[in-house]
Amino acid sequence: MDRLQLQDWLKQLGLGDQLTHMSLWLGMAFVVACSYLAYLITRFLIDRVIHRAMKHAPERWHDALVNNGFFRRCANLAPVVLIHSAIPLLFTEQYEDWQAPLSTALSIYLTWVITAILTAATNVAATIYAYSSKAREVPITGVIQVIKLVLVLMAVIITVAIIMDKSPLYLLSGFGAMTAILVLVFRDSLMGFVAGIQLASNRMVGINDWIEVPDHEVNGIVKEVGLITVKVENWDKTIVYLPTYTLIHQSFKNWQGMVNTQGRRMKAALLIDISSIKPLQDDDLNDLCDRYLDTAAEQWLQDHELTTPVSNITLFRHYTQHYLHNHPKVRDDLTCMARLLQPTAAGLPLEVYAFSKDTDWVTYEGNQASIIEHLYSVLSDFGLRSYQYQGVIEKQE
Numbered sequence: 001m002d003r004l005q006l007q008d009w010l011k012q013l014g015l016g017d018q019l020t021h022m023s024l025w026l027g028m029a030f031v032v033a034c035s036y037l038a039y040l041i042t043r044f045l046i047d048r049v050i051h052r053a054m055k056h057a058p059e060r061w062h063d064a065l066v067n068n069g070f071f072r073r074c075a076n077l078a079p080v081v082l083i084h085s086a087i088p089l090l091f092t093e094q095y096e097d098w099q100a101p102l103s104t105a106l107s108i109y110l111t112w113v114i115t116a117i118l119t120a121a122t123n124v125a126a127t128i129y130a131y132s133s134k135a136r137e138v139p140i141t142g143v144i145q146v147i148k149l150v151l152v153l154m155a156v157i158i159t160v161a162i163i164m165d166k167s168p169l170y171l172l173s174g175f176g177a178m179t180a181i182l183v184l185v186f187r188d189s190l191m192g193f194v195a196g197i198q199l200a201s202n203r204m205v206g207i208n209d210w211i212e213v214p215d216h217e218v219n220g221i222v223k224e225v226g227l228i229t230v231k232v233e234n235w236d237k238t239i240v241y242l243p244t245y246t247l248i249h250q251s252f253k254n255w256q257g258m259v260n261t262q263g264r265r266m267k268a269a270l271l272i273d274i275s276s277i278k279p280l281q282d283d284d285l286n287d288l289c290d291r292y293l294d295t296a297a298e299q300w301l302q303d304h305e306l307t308t309p310v311s312n313i314t315l316f317r318h319y320t321q322h323y324l325h326n327h328p329k330v331r332d333d334l335t336c337m338a339r340l341l342q343p344t345a346a347g348l349p350l351e352v353y354a355f356s357k358d359t360d361w362v363t364y365e366g367n368q369a370s371i372i373e374h375l376y377s378v379l380s381d382f383g384l385r386s387y388q389y390q391g392v393i394e395k396q397e
Contacts, residue, residue: 035079084103217234270372280310
């Protein structure tokens with residue numbers, strides 16, 4: 001039904017005085033109604049046909065194409081096509097001047113509809129990538145945000161070009177003089193984008209990595225690597241938003257290697273009172289080797305190429321090594337040793353250096369504590385004493 005048919009119909013109804021206005025308004029109402037109906041039909045087809053078909057698709061495709069609203073945004077194209085076809089038919093004669101501004105407005109609307117579809121497409125790509133094995137190692141959140149930013153900037157340029165009736169290339173040619181201003185305005189975004197590329201290409205940090213940045217009081221799990229910020233959840237459940245470029249310009253510690261190895265380092269020292277160190281008698285050596293090393297003293301001396309007399313600290317150090325190698329919670333295939341450090345005013349440190357099989361914080365601390373507690377409990381059996389400041393003992397007495 002075009003405008004002339006509407007005029008004939010209104011004449012038959014006796015509305016000839018307001019024929020022109022009535023035909024225009026009725027035509028506009030008809031086009032709006034048809035456009036809305038076209039949108040509903042398109043949505044119906046999407047919901048019934050595409051959504052049902054996607055139910056049998058892999059989960060990543062269903063999640064990407066359905067939940068991100070890609071097809072719903074595509075449905076907005078149907079009304080645009082209908083209205084664009086109806087404008088030359090409705091606005092004729094004295095209303096012909098309305099065609100240009102309405103076409104301009106429709107072109108602007110179409111620009112932003114296409115921009116919305118393209119941004120939804122980037123969300124689709126990001127969702128599909130999130131299901132891949134590389135998503136945790138090489139996050140692309142920053143790249144997706146940059147693409148969206150570029151799409152929006154292009155839409156703004158095209159919108160201005162449509163309003164000014166100029167080519168977008170004409171506007172882009174004038175942006176050279178604005179480069180300094182744009183760099184200043186988008187400084188954080190540009191630095192974040194460059195940092196994000198370096199982080200991704202070098203695999204410096206990924207989602208769910210445990211990182212530590214002491215200068216910013218950051219010690220927790222990476223939840224999101226964005227264009228401008230990195231979201232980290234600290235162990236105390238506080239959320240820190242760290243500038244992305246900080247991870248490039250400052251040093252940080254990534255504990256993910258420890259998590260992947262499934263071994264967390266234990267490093268603790270027992271302070272031995274130097275005055276309690278003494279040579280062992282043969283009977284004491286035999287008894288201690290039988291009780292704690294499950295071997296005869298002669299065999300133990302031969303295995304370690306030692307000769308008598310042997311000091312109690314030597315035997316205790318070897319027992320500590322033996323205890324660590326046979327502990328069910330210690331990784332025997334990684335570095336595992338007991339060593340003496342330089343003597344201090346607080347005694348002679350005997351350091352335990354090993355790796356716990358459990359990397360979970362609570363379990364790890366429990367494993368380390370149980371080892372140290374056991375060593376302190378058997379210390380006196382070797383004739384050794386732990387160092388304790390005498391002033392504290394005298395005060396307690």
